[in-house]
Amino acid sequence: MSDESRGPRRRLSRNAVLAAALSLADRAGSAGLTMRALAQDLGVVPMALYKHVADKDELIDGIVDIVWSEVEAPVATADPSVWRPAMRARATSLRQALRRHPWAVGLMETRMHPGPANLAQHDAMMGCLRRAGFSFRATVHVTSVLDAYVYGFTLQEKSLPFASAEESGEVAQRKLDTQPAELATTFPYLIEVVSELATAGYDYDAEFNTGLDLILEAVEAHPWE
Amino acid sequence: MSDESRGPRRRLSRNAVLAAALSLADRAGSAGLTMRALAQDLGVVPMALYKHVADKDELIDGIVDIVWSEVEAPVATADPSVWRPAMRARATSLRQALRRHPWAVGLMETRMHPGPANLAQHDAMMGCLRRAGFSFRATVHVTSVLDAYVYGFTLQEKSLPFASAEESGEVAQRKLDTQPAELATTFPYLIEVVSELATAGYDYDAEFNTGLDLILEAVEAHPWE
DNA sequence: ACCTGAACACCGTTCAAGT
DNA sequence: ACCTGAACACCGTTCAAGT
Numbered sequence: 001m002s003d004e005s006r007g008p009r010r011r012l013s014r015n016a017v018l019a020a021a022l023s024l025a026d027r028a029g030s031a032g033l034t035m036r037a038l039a040q041d042l043g044v045v046p047m048a049l050y051k052h053v054a055d056k057d058e059l060i061d062g063i064v065d066i067v068w069s070e071v072e073a074p075v076a077t078a079d080p081s082v083w084r085p086a087m088r089a090r091a092t093s094l095r096q097a098l099r100r101h102p103w104a105v106g107l108m109e110t111r112m113h114p115g116p117a118n119l120a121q122h123d124a125m126m127g128c129l130r131r132a133g134f135s136f137r138a139t140v141h142v143t144s145v146l147d148a149y150v151y152g153f154t155l156q157e158k159s160l161p162f163a164s165a166e167e168s169g170e171v172a173q174r175k176l177d178t179q180p181a182e183l184a185t186t187f188p189y190l191i192e193v194v195s196e197l198a199t200a201g202y203d204y205d206a207e208f209n210t211g212l213d214l215i216l217e218a219v220e221a222h223p224w225e
Numbered sequence: 226m227s228d229e230s231r232g233p234r235r236r237l238s239r240n241a242v243l244a245a246a247l248s249l250a251d252r253a254g255s256a257g258l259t260m261r262a263l264a265q266d267l268g269v270v271p272m273a274l275y276k277h278v279a280d281k282d283e284l285i286d287g288i289v290d291i292v293w294s295e296v297e298a299p300v301a302t303a304d305p306s307v308w309r310p311a312m313r314a315r316a317t318s319l320r321q322a323l324r325r326h327p328w329a330v331g332l333m334e335t336r337m338h339p340g341p342a343n344l345a346q347h348d349a350m351m352g353c354l355r356r357a358g359f360s361f362r363a364t365v366h367v368t369s370v371l372d373a374y375v376y377g378f379t380l381q382e383k384s385l386p387f388a389s390a391e392e393s394g395e396v397a398q399r400k401l402d403t404q405p406a407e408l409a410t411t412f413p414y415l416i417e418v419v420s421e422l423a424t425a426g427y428d429y430d431a432e433f434n435t436g437l438d439l440i441l442e443a444v445e446a447h448p449w450e
Numbered sequence: 451a452c453c454t455g456a457a458c459a460c461c462g463t464t465c466a467a468g469t
Numbered sequence: 470a471c472c473t474g475a476a477c478a479c480c481g482t483t484c485a486a487g488t
Binding site: 271275280 | 460
């Protein structure tokens, strides 16, 4: 399956281990990312990995930071009209990175040891806001609320009953057809909203942008001290 | 340690298993929640659990729904002045539930099978917004952005480098003192903001409320179709 | 310096058996 | 109907040994 399994490659390296781990996580999810499976992908015995990585925790820190490195960094400039589009682009880029690596969603912000790419990303974000004229305190508020939104949205994206992937309408409708009477009486409002979405359809990108623009609008309008 | 270990209680029940599992997760975290440890807490052999719960996944679904049941449900009313405080109270209540059960943060919205308490909670939320006059579409937008915010914020709360728990100032300052020269030149903006927070202090509740009010203000001001 | 083999202390879960 | 014991196929990781 993996690229590494073709030739009888020897000589591992930390980067090779991390790259294979990222690929394995993308293919098999966080539950499938085991030291043993990773070793097999690399055509090596499990213990060989421990020469390049302290333990599994450090391995995960490593691949999480690779995901961070894929997020487009906003540029810092004194032009007061650029922070909004820059923040919008960064939020979109972060969401896309999290969609490419779904296993990372529950892991990115939970990690205790932020890597260099993570630090660089947040440095760029703070720089962009600071140079646009935001105060220290406001910079933290804006970073906090934007990151929280992107994380939380992507987290929900994987599981909301009325919006699982493309076929949101179908899925919701099928759910309604299964036990219509019972659910309809117990959760009238929920069913009503889900039914509406089932007929009208549900677009995740549009939903994400609506919330994002709502927040950016609020940030711009807010009288920061 | 557990309440169950005192008497030689026999006769398990599904609720007893779920209650013990919740308590174990609160004490030992998601990594410490194992079927074997849970069985030991209950003074029973691991296999005994499988009579009351299909597998570990269903167990987790069960305790996640208990957490949902702890979240204060907003009431539905036609009074247009109540949705805002109701939404604010619900967001605060959700955040507090997630803080009481930190293991749940990365799990709540990822679960594929929402339980009755989860459905009831969202039914109440939709009802509150619908009766306040929000359209179907707007109801989904508001639910989405509020849930995303609370989730994302609580997720960050556990790991942001400049805000780990109470002693945010100390921790940040110590981090700065460790490698001052190197970090300061590579991540100037980040260090600048962190230093500022280290001296001024960082209050998580205040931070949460600032973002929450920003979003609620934006929701109220937005011209929903 | 880097990789291996065997082993240890764990997992979730099945299956046949006890009461 | 409910609980047990032994077993299976997994984990991450240590330790002593190979090259």
